[in-house]
Amino acid sequence: MLTLAGIEPFAIGGTRRCYVHPDDDQLCVKVLRADRTARARLATATGWRRLKGRRGFDDQRKELKAYRQLERRGWRNWRHVPLCHGAVQTDLGLGIVTALHRDWRGRFPPNLEQVLPGGMTEPLAKAIEEFKKWLRRDLFLSRDLLPHNIIAVADAPERHRLVIVDGIGNSELVPVSNWFDLCARRKVERKIRKFEQRVRILLPTPADATP
Numbered sequence: 103m104l105t106l107a108g109i110e111p112f113a114i115g116g117t118r119r120c121y122v123h124p125d126d127d128q129l130c131v132k133v134l135r136a137d138r139t140a141r142a143r144l145a146t147a148t149g150w151r152r153l154k155g156r157r158g159f160d161d162q163r164k165e166l167k168a169y170r171q172l173e174r175r176g177w178r179n180w181r182h183v184p185l186c187h188g189a190v191q192t193d194l195g196l197g198i199v200t201a202l203h204r205d206w207r208g209r210f211p212p213n214l215e216q217v218l219p220g221g222m223t224e225p226l227a228k229a230i231e232e233f234k235k236w237l238r239r240d241l242f243l244s245r246d247l248l249p250h251n252i253i254a255v256a257d258a259p260e261r262h263r264l265v266i267v268d269g270i271g272n273s274e275l276v277p278v279s280n281w282f283d284l285c286a287r288r289k290v291e292r293k294i295r296k297f298e299q300r301v302r303i304l305l306p307t308p309a310d311a312t313p
């Protein structure tokens with residue numbers, strides 16, 4: 103059992119708290135926020151959502167399943183998605199252990215929602231292109247590619263790399279994209295198109311620059 107209570111999380115998302123693993127500072131442990139457990143969410147769900155049942159609200163279980171699917175596909179490229187080391191019991195509930203990505207100075211990287219409003223830079227533009235190329239080449243299946251779930255890791259001051267830390271796996275009810283490459287390709291294109299729109303929205307408009 104891992105003790106996390108008393109440690110300050112390095113990031114808190116909409117659903118989870120992210121900690122540096124107490125025994126290995128290269129690893130990240132994610133646990134559900136107390137208000138986002140499957141039990142808490144089912145208790146406040148209304149209408150048809152209640153039909154999903156407790157399992158339908160368990161994001162940790164979904165993410166572990168997505169990682170298992172990658173493993174089954176023989177996935178080896180962990181440049182743009184963190185390597186998962188499985189689950190661990192913690193005093194704050196089930197934790198998912200993954201590689202923790204840091205920049206060249208050892209700092210925690212910002213996510214795209216945090217960096218894009220500061221404007222596009224050459225290293226960032228290159229990193230976005232590389233990321234899209236990778237999604238297409240490896241047919242990486244994800245839920246929506248949301249900027250706050252993608253971090254911009256500066257491996258060097260002028261060399262950035264995008265890593266998707268949340269939203270991995272296939273959201274389809276009938277997972278046709280897992281079975282047919284053509285469906286997967288179409289899905290990846292759809293996700294990229296929407297991702298590009300989100301990036302554009304976050305960038306400052308020329309009007310922001312005028313005093």
Ligand SMILES: Nc1ncnc2c1ncn2[C@@H]1O[C@H](COP(=O)(O)OP(=O)(O)O)[C@@H](O)[C@H]1O
Pocket residue numbers: 113114115116117118119120130132184200201202203204210211212213250251252253267268
């Ligand atoms: N492996 C990681 N390496 C570095 N930063 C991470 C990692 N995983 C998550 N983060 C940071 O923590 C934030 C929240 O993580 P996330 O998995 O998106 O949680 P949630 O499920 O609450 O949305 C991310 O936006 C990112 O800034």
Ligand SMILES: [Mg+2]
Pocket residue numbers: 115116250251268
């Ligand atoms: Mg997230």
